[in-house]
Amino acid sequence: MKHYTHVGAEAVEDTAAPHLAGDNLVSAELKRAWLEDGFVKLPGAIAPDVIARYNRTVAAVRASVDDGKDAHGHGDRIGQLHQQETDLLQVAASEAILDFLRWAFSDEPIVMGSLNFERGTQQEAHIDAIFFWPEPSHTMAGVWVALEDINPDAGPLFYIPGSHRWRFNHSDDVAATRPDLAAERENARRGEGYAPDLIDRMGVAWTQDLVAAEQANEGRRTIVDLKAGDVVIWHSLLAHGGSPTVNPELSRRSVVFHYLGRKTQLYTFEQFMLLGRDELPQQPGQSLELKQYGDLAYMSAPGFVTYNNGAATTHEIGEPIGPRLSETAPAAAAPVEAAPAAAPSTGLLGRILRRLGL
Numbered sequence: 001m002k003h004y005t006h007v008g009a010e011a012v013e014d015t016a017a018p019h020l021a022g023d024n025l026v027s028a029e030l031k032r033a034w035l036e037d038g039f040v041k042l043p044g045a046i047a048p049d050v051i052a053r054y055n056r057t058v059a060a061v062r063a064s065v066d067d068g069k070d071a072h073g074h075g076d077r078i079g080q081l082h083q084q085e086t087d088l089l090q091v092a093a094s095e096a097i098l099d100f101l102r103w104a105f106s107d108e109p110i111v112m113g114s115l116n117f118e119r120g121t122q123q124e125a126h127i128d129a130i131f132f133w134p135e136p137s138h139t140m141a142g143v144w145v146a147l148e149d150i151n152p153d154a155g156p157l158f159y160i161p162g163s164h165r166w167r168f169n170h171s172d173d174v175a176a177t178r179p180d181l182a183a184e185r186e187n188a189r190r191g192e193g194y195a196p197d198l199i200d201r202m203g204v205a206w207t208q209d210l211v212a213a214e215q216a217n218e219g220r221r222t223i224v225d226l227k228a229g230d231v232v233i234w235h236s237l238l239a240h241g242g243s244p245t246v247n248p249e250l251s252r253r254s255v256v257f258h259y260l261g262r263k264t265q266l267y268t269f270e271q272f273m274l275l276g277r278d279e280l281p282q283q284p285g286q287s288l289e290l291k292q293y294g295d296l297a298y299m300s301a302p303g304f305v306t307y308n309n310g311a312a313t314t315h316e317i318g319e320p321i322g323p324r325l326s327e328t329a330p331a332a333a334a335p336v337e338a339a340p341a342a343a344p345s346t347g348l349l350g351r352i353l354r355r356l357g358l
């Protein structure tokens with residue numbers, strides 16, 4: 001069974017990845033799908049009563065604070081809702097998900113952030129890792145949970161199987177073919193400042209190269225049929241996005257949690273775009289403030305964000321709005337480390353959180 005990692009630009013077999021944790025808990029077919037395709041489906045991983053409770057909580061929050069649209073036209077989103085409604089982490093703490101990630105990461109998974117969607121996002125093909133670069137790159141994953149049966153006309157997710165094994169561009173590759181961007185990037189690297197949109201323009205250029213790679217590799221966009229409670233997990237380097245919404249009246253209720261390994265070094269979008277392939281791992285990763293939900297650790301953030309008629313509103317953490325778990329449900333939230341009153345809203349961690357929807 002091969003495990004791939006990137007050495008330089010190329011995907012190569014990683015013989016050093018032992019996959020000790022959870023090895024016997026993950027089926028051979030799931031391992032094959034992860035390593036070859038870059039994503040796996042866990043059918044019915046979340047029980048119907050847990051999905052029903054999750055939906056009740058999100059609906060209660062929407063009813064009280066969110067009546068609007070995503071600022072980016074990506075559907076109705078709520079970012080980081082689990083910071084306030086910690087019971088939502090019951091889904092993220094599902095053993096089926098954690099067992100798989102322990103195997104995939106060879107490490108204990110922690111939650112980086114969450115995004116709840118009411119509708120399809122119609123997002124162009126992208127990969128997550130450029131926005132929060134993980135070292136090593138196979139220790140970050142998106143975990144998408146269907147909160148209802150997903151109608152094919154509602155803008156289902158698509159994946160490009162095997163794209164996590166394509167030649168991978170770092171920002172120095174992107175700059176190498178664009179002299180103007182390269183000059184601006186060099187100034188920024190020398191500490192001479194840079195235009196506020198430089199990093200986003202680098203991201204656009206990176207995505208153009210991804211689209212070119214899709215053609216060169218004859219990538220095929222694949223939609224996975226998902227019912228309520230089904231889970232899809234994708235590799236941090238896998239190209240994916242939201243299909244066009246055929247019928248805008250249809251909802252597409254879902255949540256995506258992004259996970260890292262405990263030992264993962266995490267870098268920001270800016271770091272990814274300004275530092276070269278070999279320079280990134282020489283820098284220290286971000287130090288992360290963690291909270292605890294039962295045995296599951298998650299990155300702390302100062303609140304959650306809703307999108308109302310085109311504007312993002314950040315809500316400080318207060319009394320839970322949604323219904324609580326029943327007395328018998330396990331794993332009540334218990335922060336073991338006090339979170340700061342507000343995590344930095346500027347600075348590098350702040351930028352990671354903004355990319356996560358906060």
Ligand SMILES: O=C(O)CCC(=O)C(=O)O
Nearest residue numbers: 121122123128241242256
């Ligand atoms: O839900 C979607 O349509 C896209 C989600 C996504 O691409 C992501 O979270 O990275």
